[in-house]
Amino acid sequence: MHTPAPLHLERALVWFRRDLRVDDHAALYHALRAARTVYCVFVLDRDILDALPRQDRRVAFILGALQVLDDDLRALGGSLLVRHAHAGDEIPRLAAELGAQAVFTNHDDEPQALARDAQVAERLASFGAELRTFKDHVVFERREVMTTTGGAYGVFTPYKNAWLRKVNDFYLSSYPVERHASALAPTPGARGVPDLAEIGFEAVALTPHLGQGSRGAQALLDDFLDRMERYDETRDFPAVKGPSYLSVHLRFGTVSIRRLARLAHQRMQGGDRGAEVWLSELIWRDFYHQVMHHHPHAMAAAFRAEYDRITWESGPEADALFRAWCEGRTGFPIVDAAMRQLNQTGYMHNRLRMVTASFLTKDLGLDWRLGEAYFAQQLLDFDLAANNGGWQWASSSGCDAQPYFRIFNPVSQSEKFDGDGKFIRRYCPELASLDNKAIHAPWERAPLAMQAIEYPRPVVNHALARERTLARYAVVKSRAVG
Template sequence: MNKPSSRSLDRALVWFRRDLRADDHAALHHALKTAREVFCVFILDRDILDALPRTDRRVAFILDALRVLDDDLRRLGGGLIVRHARAVDELPRLAAELGVQAVFLNHDDEPQALARDARVAEQLRAQGAELRSFKDHVIFERSEVLTAAGGPYGVFTPYKNAWLRKVNDFYLRSYPVERHADALAKTLLAQGVPELADIGFEPATLSPHLGQGSRGAETLLADFLDRIDAYDRQRDFPAVKGPSYLSVHLRFGTVSIRRLARLAHGRMVGGDHGAEVWLSELIWRDFYHQVMHHHPHAMTAAFRPEYDAITWETGAHADALFQAWCEGRTGFPIVDAAMRQLNQTGYMHNRLRMVTASFLTKDLGLDWRRGEAYFAQQLLDFDLAANNGGWQWASSSGCDAQPYFRIFNPTSQSEKFDAEGRFIRRYCPELAGLDAKTIHDPWARAPLAMQGVDYPRPVVDHAVARERTLARYAVVKSRGLPAA
């Protein structure tokens, strides 16, 4: 005799967004346990896609991930409905068509996403349905980690310490899907994933090492676990295989953050210092997301309002400097190589994100928001909270940011982290013939060797730019600028 079902809903719909996997998925897990029949949908939201360039690599990555997700759902007995429409219109329409009582989804705390979800919830209520949302993208969110006074943290290290004190198996546990998969709906509406051309986009080449969707994440994770113990020693060197390269998979949820944190935490407890440092990077993600939740104004303005008083360079010359930075034509090899890596691949090494951001704001004197917007356009792993946090760290305007008087010297950074010039030679092949000393500052060290080489002279003098930056930031010292 079959055991009676304890599921309280007849039909539910799971709305996938930045969680493109079929395992350890909070919303899918809860829907499958709650409803007798569960449909799955991803909406290629025109409110987002219509504003993107037609060659945006992220759309290609998403479509690849959706194909893997659809395959996995079909293997479990269901399938993925894919729609190309405005999510605020299509989601309620589809919910009504399917006759669901609830839509399950995972939180997205970006301000625009919250506004969209509120509109969808309102329309669902008018139809007699509800929106149920769950934590899935971070370990601790919103107000789960607070100071003793009950407020959000503004400095990372105390936040990290509180995070580590609180974390346990409960927060790192997975949400099983397969054991409840009998509730997945077998629907004819799941007709496969469209091609790029079907939604108005052009072919885009993705780095093969990323793989496709959750399967690619599995391959990268397996590779990283073989070398995670060296992460702390190798992560800062762009020519070395040091990072996990999982950032884009975290961004689109093709790998579970709980799984990664569980692996890192377990190895850290076992004495693996590389895993300890990597876990710290995962905690930075949580930190920036709680900053976004408590301080949404910081997504468009300085976290510390006094920094909005800074007068950035403007006008035609500033625009020309910005264009040179975007195109990797500044005359500073490490900066140019990093920007070319970004433009060619959609990825930039984390150390170089700090170097290029410091160069834009403190050598060129340009508003951090210009660089943030360019990264947002180019990065495959673009995440609003992390991108904003990184740029405000570099410009000294954010929470727990680098003090304004600490300014990266791009040449020193190059000599320290790409000593042999291997990374520079890869992305600035016109400098490949230079020796390991000259390549970091070629026009100053070997001007004769540069004659006839198609590489620009430096657009600024770093020493002069540094003094100009100190003066620029001094203007706001009286408004509360911290000394350190």
């Protein structure tokens, strides 16, 4: 299905980034079809890494994925060169050193990545080389799914319907890399993958079930295939094994989005409701990436400009509330359990991402950008487009966001999605002795027991906070109308 230009290059360099696998890899496939000799590199980009805390789960995950990638490339006759440098400088320098006439890589539409790639392309051109980029991280990107008038979609359901009308075997077919692997060559200077200490980071524990690189992704997918048909019934309950847990693997490309979408689409066509709902989640991912492409301003400001006029809470008291939210000390068990899960594991269940985001913006009255930045720091699966989209959805400032007057009640959310308190007890063990009714609102339902438990009282009154939020948003809406 994929037919690139015929062989015409002597040497090419494949630059791996958020696509850490060999299987079904667009840039690698095109390089192998275009060049007689193909080298491979990954740059631990200091423009990104130097700003991170010295214990960062994502760096540990990346190094594990690189080890598997290197093993897989070596099995095919190549190897992976790993450099710790500024990618904008290192890629052109390495291409010149290797005599590569082209650098092949996959698209990264984040604003900073686009600026970096433009710089790399300019430097490559200075000595007659070129940068060739390909779609790999999503099924549809940029301007591939547009409205009938040629505009970008701002509402998910019409986008999803257009996505489903357009998708076919061509868009979901894989790139057969192994068939053309004879062009792979060991990259000069490749000495394996460095450990954390070699690049200035400290050891950090990763959740074992994630596995390592593409092997870990395969194991998780195998497990999920047996559960996919129940995904629509189980996905909202954090104490139940409902999600695929593949989000971090999608983020770093240790599994192909085309492969996952193809599996879900095939099952959906067979009447599998769980597969249909899971495919919808994958389409949300495409949707947020096309929003980022068409509206890059939304990565730092409200998609709907009027919401940048909201007066958020500020000052010492607001700072203390933010710290309580970050540390899981709000006095609302479901919120605190979710934040502690995030802090301890780097993961948060999707339903709880919505609950905690709503709580920060609409119970505490704090700017969504504070929460977005904290999630960006803590989430192992952090993705700029999806994280921004989720936060703007919760704060009602984004495209297709929940209406501002829809405010999650943390107690009712807790009762509905963690009815027996199993998830709360796991991450708030000090509440384990409370019964299934009291555990959702212990300050109200078990006041005597709370006297002997070291657990904070609620930092806000939800009912009063809700009224303040309605008033805060109503002012903005009235100004927009006026």
